[in-house]
Amino acid sequence: ETGVTQTPRHLVMGMTNKKSLKCEQHLGHNAMYWYKQSAKKPLELMFVYNFKEQTENNSVPSRFSPECPNSSHLFLHLHTLQPEDSALYLCASSQDSGGYGTDTQYFGPGTRLTVL
Amino acid sequence: GENVEQHPSTLSVQEGDSAVIKCTYSDSASNYFPWYKQELGKGPQLIIDIRSNVGEKKDQRIAVTLNKTAKHFSLHITETQPEDSAVYFCAASSGTASKLTFGTGTRLQVTL
Numbered sequence: 001e002t003g004v005t006q007t008p009r010h011l012v013m014g015m016t017n018k019k020s021l022k023c024e025q026h027l028g029h030n031a032m033y034w035y036k037q038s039a040k041k042p043l044e045l046m047f048v049y050n051f052k053e054q055t056e057n058n059s060v061p062s063r064f065s066p067e068c069p070n071s072s073h074l075f076l077h078l079h080t081l082q083p084e085d086s087a088l089y090l091c092a093s094s095q096d097s098g099g100y101g102t103d104t105q106y107f108g109p110g111t112r113l114t115v116l
Numbered sequence: 117g118e119n120v121e122q123h124p125s126t127l128s129v130q131e132g133d134s135a136v137i138k139c140t141y142s143d144s145a146s147n148y149f150p151w152y153k154q155e156l157g158k159g160p161q162l163i164i165d166i167r168s169n170v171g172e173k174k175d176q177r178i179a180v181t182l183n184k185t186a187k188h189f190s191l192h193i194t195e196t197q198p199e200d201s202a203v204y205f206c207a208a209s210s211g212t213a214s215k216l217t218f219g220t221g222t223r224l225q226v227t228l
Contacts, residue, residue, distance in 0.1 A: 004157065041152065041220065042205075042217070042218075042219060042220050042221070043160070043205065043218040044121070045216065045217075048215070056215065088156065090159050092159075099178050103148070104150070104151075105162070105216065106162070107159030107160045107161065108159050109157065109158050109159045110159050112122070
């Protein structure tokens, strides 16, 4: 266990549904991330939050809406998704030390999303 | 932006042999290079990392080398075991590690 949990582990949704992915870290970190992992493609960074503030939005379509209510929880709200959005969505956390520390990113197990 | 290329995409070795995975990066400002191992049904887990002020780092059977001039770094696994079978990802980052750029992954298969 890495200290980062994600729910649900699997999700099937239609294109008109609204669903949310949840991530929780028990490591006391101050930075959290959402990544998309598609087959045969590199992990794609979607969003970064530092101290609950969004510091990175990697040109992600607005049908993905992140929310970070506190440093331990991160959500990804999904609505009107497309079949090409089917992928493994990974959450990660780190202790952002401004470049002076390890800044290791710890990943959760991911949510396998299928959009029909 | 940063671009990371990783080779090979698949690698099959016999148990006990060594495995080498290579990555190149494009941004000369990159200074942090982690390697992750991803097993089936799990998220990536850090196995070793190196910073640009070091040329080599070793942890038991795993080692990473960095050539800043050539902008490439490599993962070396010695005495491979079946449990080493997984997908391995390299990554690079400049400044803080908050913005990692990943390679496309190498599927390592260790056969008996």
